[in-house]
Structures are given as structure tokens and as C-alpha cells.
Amino acid sequence: MxxxxxxxxxxxxxxxxxxxxxxxxxxxxxxxxxxxxxxxxxxxxxxxxxxxxxxxxxxxxxxxxxxxxxxxxxxxxxxxxxxxxxxxxxxxxxxxxxxxxxxxxxxxxxxxxEVEGEYPISLQAHGIDFLLSKRHLWLRSSQQHATLRVRSEVIQAIHDFFYARQFVHVDAPVFTPAACEGTTNLFEVKYFDDTAYLTQSGQLYMEAAAMAHGKVYCFGPTFRAERSKTRRHLTEFWMVEPEMAFAGLDDVMDLAEEFLESIVQRVLERCPEELATLERDTSSLERVKRPFPRVTYDEAVKLLQDQGHEFEWGNDFGAPDETAISAHFDRPVLVHRWPKAIKAFYMRPDPDDERLVLGVDVIAPEGAGEVIGGGERATDLGFLLEQIKLHELPQEAFEWYLDLRRYGSVPHGGFGLGLERLVAWICGREHVREAIPFPRTLYRKEP
RNA sequence: UCCUCGGUAGCUCAAUGGUAGAGUAGGUGGCUGUUAACCACUUGGCUGCAAGUUCGAAUCUUGCCCGAGGAGCCA
Structure with missing residues (x-):
């Protein structure tokens, strides 16, 4: 021929x-x-x-x-x-x-x-510092390539999941006037003659949008200026935040469960080659089927204490605690009803126990840690005013948010999911920085 | 911010007070079924920076710079 x-x-x-x-x-x-x-x-x-x-x-x-x-x-x-x-x-x-x-x-x-000189990334092993400095080229390597393909599939699956359930996609602003939750450090930027902050969450805006559309979600970058240096942290990461009007904690937990099952099963179905390239043992992913175990914060604390961990009721779980809790289960576990003091100001108090709020975290297996955090929101105007004072937040900045309670307030709730933590877990990556094309961390903003 | 570990050839690492080395990548030659190909030869160094101890420092001391892992905080 x-x-x-x-x-x-x-x-x-x-x-x-x-x-x-x-x-x-x-x-x-x-x-x-x-x-x-x-x-x-x-x-x-x-x-x-x-x-x-x-x-x-x-x-x-x-x-x-x-x-x-x-x-x-x-x-x-x-x-x-x-x-x-x-x-x-x-x-x-x-x-x-x-x-x-x-x-x-x-x-x-x-x-x-042709190639000028020699290509920096050979097929041999490289150190992480070197690879991150060559991230623009590292993207071509097969495991990085596979990880970002899975990320793309996950993103598509997220949109499809919400579309099929009549959620409306509403974008939240990136510039915000003040902290959404008042807890974490924000990136400050010049805003003409004023100061603005890069958003740490779209949630409060989704609460407004849910009162307009019923079921909504946002999906965009969020920013945290925390000096965190761990394999679970980025300063810029992507978050999906659904919010539903006329929904309680159980509805939020049901949604989170169905959501995770749907995404993981979709990746198993459509990305077998990528998961093979990543040498991911898929048996634990195959078990991500409803129902997931649900435990209260109290029960989780008991689990830790029975295992001999020193843990005091009222504290938040650290990464080792999360791993120890998730080790009891063969799939993601929902931990609900948390102490009020360690959760955000807008959480609805538990009517059965005033020390608690109706929040839920989902902890993924295999040490992946918390991938989802959410719950039912407080609807009572007086309670929110108290909380804002208690957390020393500027009330003026939250007047618009309080309006949502003044004009037809309804029970509602939702959650936030960290995309990179989810993708890193699905791909079996040790560090979230591989789950985003160009990671931004405490000491690295290039390339 | 705190704790721990690290920085030697393009890359991954060795050399624990006495001549800086290997693998790999790159170069040259050989090879018609390679799988991280193989064989032979070969280029390649201000040992992160600065000062100190010593006859002599990659190695010991001090300070600084850079990075990684973890804590706290969070997704």
C-alpha cells in the first residue's frame, strides 16, 4: 500500500x-x-x-x-x-x-x-517541588491527564445531576463585601476606592436564590487565606453549593447521599481507563451506594472514645479523628447534629437539644476526609441577630441576608462540596493539588 | 503562627571530616518486536546563600532563603 x-x-x-x-x-x-x-x-x-x-x-x-x-x-x-x-x-x-x-x-x-534542548519531565521519578514548578508540562503526564479527565467528568456529572432534578444553576459573586461566615481569613482586594474580599462561599447568595427559584446551586471558585499547609488544602478551590427551599436536615442528607452515589457511579461507568491509569482500586468506589451510614456527632464521639482516642465532647474533629471515624464504615458516613459553638452562625438549632445545630458533614473513606458540609439554616430573625452579635459580625453587611427572614422565610437548607477533595478521593490521589489544573497553595502561585 | 523533615549533575539520589559519585535524561555508534528496551563510549558540579570551627567542610556550628509533611482552621 x-x-x-x-x-x-x-x-x-x-x-x-x-x-x-x-x-x-x-x-x-x-x-x-x-x-x-x-x-x-x-x-x-x-x-x-x-x-x-x-x-x-x-x-x-x-x-x-x-x-x-x-x-x-x-x-x-x-x-x-x-x-x-x-x-x-x-x-x-x-x-x-x-x-x-x-x-x-x-x-x-x-x-x-522539534523540542528545544531536552524535555524537563522524563519518565523517571521526580520530586513534588520540581513537578509543581513544571505544572504546565506535568499536565501531559498520564496520571495527571487521567486525573483531570475524571475532574471534567465529575463536573459534567454534577451539572447533569442537578439539571435532572430541576435545580437552577445560579452563579454567586466572587467579590463580596464581607466574610460570609466570619470565621476564616479572606483575600482582600482593592475595589476602586474601597475594599472587597474574594468569596469564601456562595451559600448566603444561594439562600437568596432559593427563595426565588426553589432549588438552586452554584459552582465556582472560592478562596481562603488560611495558612494551611496540608494535603487537603488549597487557597483557591472549587465548590458546589446546592440550596433548597422548604427543606429540612433530612432532605439535605438525602440529597447529599444521592448526589455522591450518582457522581461516583458515573465516573466508574465512564472513566474506567482513567481509573486504571491511576491504578485506583475501584472496589471501595463500587460500594458507594445508598444508604450511607448516618451517625450523630454524639455517636461519633463515642466511637472515638471507645477506640481509646482522647476526645472531648464539643471539639471539632481533626483529620486523624475523621480517618478513625470513617474506618468504621465501608462507604461515606454522614455525621449530623453538631455542637452549636463549632458551626457557622446561620445553622438552625436542634429543636430537641439546644446545645446542637442541624448540620451535617460527610466524611469520605480512605482518609479523604470531609468532602461535604451543610445542613438546615436558621429561619428565626431574632436568633440570627443574636448569632451575628455573638460572632462579632458587622450587622449592616448582613441586612440583605436578614431580609430573607423578613419576607416569607421558609425552612431551607443545602450543602457545599469541595470539588478537589472529591476528585482526589475518587482518583486515589494523596493530595488535592493534583485534582486541580493549576493549584494555588500557601507558598505557590506559579505557574 | 507552631512542630518535623529536606535542599549535592537537567532529574532521582549516594558520599558522616580526607581526590564529589551512580542511575537516568542528553550526545555518538550498534542492533528488525521493543515493553522503564539493551550494549559500548561520552558531555555534564560555585554541594541553596552567608559567616564560622578546622591543616582540610557536601559533611560540624550559627544565621538566613526556599520547599515538603503535619497541627490549628476548614471543603
């Missing part, structure tokens, strides 16, 4: 070559295809070269025979290095000797661009 094409001067770009992507290559068995991408790995022997091509959809082994492509092209191939950009044409063959069971016998190849 290639000889015929060359002999007749026909082997130009489009001749009998269907453009294809690596991911769908098995459907083109026996056909001549055109692929374009980057050199992932090259093993050139005397008269035979194995060139692994990465095209964004996957990686495939191509085989270049000196006799097939001629001296000139073969010599050119031997000068290529990792990440050179190329376009090639050849015949797809199913072959057991090739990784992935399919390969392309190349008959023509052109170089789109």
Missing part, C-alpha cells in the same frame, strides 16, 4: 488516511489513519523504531520500519526526542505484542515542531 502510494506520488496528507484519535483507534483496524500528537517515548533500533504517540486522547505504540518510510524519514525520526510534535499516517493493526493491543504501522511522518 505505502509503496503504491509513494510510487504514484500520491502520499500527500489526506490520501486514504482518515483522521483519527488514539482513543477510538481499535475501531479503525486495518485502515490507514492520520494521527497527530507528541512523542511520548521513542525506542529506535537499527532499522526499526517504536514510537509511542500521545495525542491527548491516549497513547499508542507506532512502529516505523526503515524500509517502509525510507532512509530520509527514518533518519529524521532518530533525531526526535520526547514531546516533539508530529503528524503521521499508517495502518492500524491489532497486535498482542503492543501495549493496549493495538498499534500503527507508520508509512509517512512529518515533524510539526
Amino acid at each position: 505505502a509503496d503504491y502510494i509513494r510510487a504514484n506520488g500520491l502520499y500527500r496528507r489526506d490520501f486514504v488516511a482518515t483522521s483519527a484519535t488514539v482513543r477510538e483507534l481499535k475501531q479503525h483496524d486495518g485502515q490507514r489513519v492520520e494521527l497527530q500528537g507528541w512523542v511520548y517515548k521513542l525506542r529506535a533500533k537499527g532499522k526499526l523504531a517504536f514510537l509511542h504517540l500521545r495525542d491527548g486522547s491516549g497513547i499508542v505504540q507506532t512502529i516505523v520500519n526503515k524500509q517502509e518510510v525510507g532512509e530520509e524519514v527514518f533518519a529524521r525520526i532518530k533525531t526526535l526526542t520526547q514531546e516533539a510534535a508530529i503528524r503521521l499516517r499508517g495502518t492500524v493493526k491489532l497486535d498482542e505484542r503492543a501495549p493496549g493491543g493495538v498499534e500503527v504501522a507508520v508509512d509517512d511522518l512529518e515533524v510539526v515542531s
